[in-house]
Amino acid sequence: MATRLGLGLPQMRQYSIGDDVPRVARAAEEIGYDSLWVFERALFPEPATQGLYGIEGLPWPDRYRAVADPLVTLTLAAAATRRVELGSSVLVAPLHLPFQLAKALATLDAASGGRVVAGLGTGWSLDEYAASGVRPFEERGRVLDETIEVCRAVWGPDPVVHEGTVTRIASAVVGPKPARPIPILLAAGNGRALRRLVDHADGWLPTGTGAEQVAAQWRRLRNMAEERGRTGPIRTVLRANTGVRAKPYEGADRRPFQGSVDQIVADLVDHARIGLDEILVDLQGEARDARELTDVAAEVFEKARAAGV
DSSP states (O other): OOOEEEOOOOOTTTTTTHHHHHHHHHHHHHHHSSEEEEEOOOOSSSSSSSOGGOOOOOOGGGGSSOOHHHHHHHHHHHHOOOSSSSEEEEEEEEGGHHHHHHHHHHHHHHHHOOOOOEEOOOOOOOOHHHHHOSGGGGGHHHHHHHHHHHHHHSSSSEEEEOOSSEEEEEEEEEOOOOOOOOOEEEESSSHHHHHHHHHHHHHEOOOOOOOHHHHHHHHHHHHHHHHTTOOOOOEEEEEEEEEOOOOEOTTTTTOOTTEEEHHHHHHHHEEEHHTOEEEEEETTOOOOOOOHHHHHHHHHHHHHHHHTO
């Protein structure tokens, strides 16, 4: 069975969000992509309190200077499509009030006919937490736990009841309900986050850092699931952050998914062999406009399918 392929929607500052998101969404559905995805970058600190991903000295890329809101972007894509799934990889859950996030996702799922995939993470930016975090950065794991609990409650039968640190619902009718149970996928790399995933989530959102590394993480996750008695499947959607260039990258230090379209497709082949369910290809960073993004997305899709992905 072929690996499902998803495409990252245009959210960066070179795009006209109102025009380009529906245009790219429709084109991706016509090309044959199975899903459309967004990510969250709430702000661009200047100067930054910390480096990118919390790594000291690693600068934030300029393309993060103006990233469109993920839920608004997904709503635009939902209105322009009929078939593709609509996912987040990832929403930084502790930057949102759990109840409001749960209600927004339920509404979007109901409006789209049951196509939403809720990919959540804790984030890493101290500046984003200072601006929007519902609790201090140090409590981000507990807020994510509560967000999952609130989502399950709000999406479930009425009356909804929840007693937590951030959200208290005595007893209420909350609608609309999702068209079907919305899958919750988590970005997770360490022991505590992996345990949260195994015990409380439907799937995993790894990043394409190299086939061998991802395969080792996937084995570790499956082993933990077996140890903890999980019997249900774990859905897997790998994020491939690409850097597309016209000519092949010839250096020995080439990172995965960086280089020509053919090199990126070769990396897709390597990662598909791991046995993951889906690969999200985010091509928006290097494209100059929506037309170029669509053209590259079509070329990647056609060559990936021809290569057996």
